[in-house]
Amino acid sequence: MKDATLRSVSSAGVLDQLKGIALFTALISVGAQIYIPHEPVPFTLQTLFVILAGAFLGWRNGILSVLLYLFLGAVGVPIFAGPTAGFSILLGTTAGYLFGFVLAAGIVGAIIKADNSILWTLLSMFIGFVVIFACGAFYLDIVYVRDWHISMVQGFLIFSYWDLIKLAAAVGIYRAFLPRSNGHNVS
Numbered sequence: 001m002k003d004a005t006l007r008s009v010s011s012a013g014v015l016d017q018l019k020g021i022a023l024f025t026a027l028i029s030v031g032a033q034i035y036i037p038h039e040p041v042p043f044t045l046q047t048l049f050v051i052l053a054g055a056f057l058g059w060r061n062g063i064l065s066v067l068l069y070l071f072l073g074a075v076g077v078p079i080f081a082g083p084t085a086g087f088s089i090l091l092g093t094t095a096g097y098l099f100g101f102v103l104a105a106g107i108v109g110a111i112i113k114a115d116n117s118i119l120w121t122l123l124s125m126f127i128g129f130v131v132i133f134a135c136g137a138f139y140l141d142i143v144y145v146r147d148w149h150i151s152m153v154q155g156f157l158i159f160s161y162w163d164l165i166k167l168a169a170a171v172g173i174y175r176a177f178l179p180r181s182n183g184h185n186v187s
Contacts, residue, residue: 017061024053024065025072028101029079040093040140041155042081048166050101051128054108055121055174062105070098096139096155097132104128118175125170129163 031046054062069079070090078085081094090098111124133156141151 017057020057021061021065021068024049024057024062025068028053028066028069029072032079032081033083035081038158040144041097041136042094043159043162044081045166046081047097047101047104047129047132047163048170050105050132051108051125051166051170052173054105054110054128055112055125055170056177057105057109058113059106059109062109063102066101066105070102093140093144094136095143097136099139100132100135103135104131107131112174116178118171121174122167122171125167125174129167133159133163 027049028046031049032044034045036043050062050066053065056062057065073080073085074087074090076085080089080098089095105128108124108128111127112121114120137151137155140155141148145151145154
């Protein structure tokens with residue numbers, strides 16, 4: 001009897017985790033469609049959901065939600081900004097940001113797990129945004145621009161004001177839902 005109960009609880013826990021991964025994959029996909037065209041990289045809302053995926057799902061499931069997003073886009077589901085799809089996007093101008101999403105979700109999930117106070121939440125999410133844009137600017141510099149100053153301005157600094165707003169929104173959303181989840185991440 002005890003084993004059946006434990007399996008039932010474990011199955012429910014796994015199912016809840018899969019639902020969370022699927023939900024944040026969908027939110028990241030929707031966030032990619034809310035964009036302002038800009039060269040070489042558009043302004044999008046997907047970074048907000050990447051940061052929230054790490055915060056709500058924890059480092060492991062946050063990473064899995066981003067990897068699922070990248071996989072679906074790579075195999076042809078038009079969920080990248082535009083909407084676009086295909087493996088070539090993972091090699092284009094936005095590739096550094098897309099792979100930075102994986103790192104950011106993991107980092108935010110790992111840091112927030114240590115302490116979910118408002119200051120720690122703000123710090124973890126700020127670091128997540130910095131990681132995304134540092135990866136993006138680095139990739140732009142190596143593959144396309146080949147001028148570090150221009151890469152930093154067009155691939156990092158130009159997003160600063162927009163992402164400070166998203167940072168405030170992410171912290172607010174996470175804090176608003178924290179009491180419902182009792183502050184526990186699934187990881």
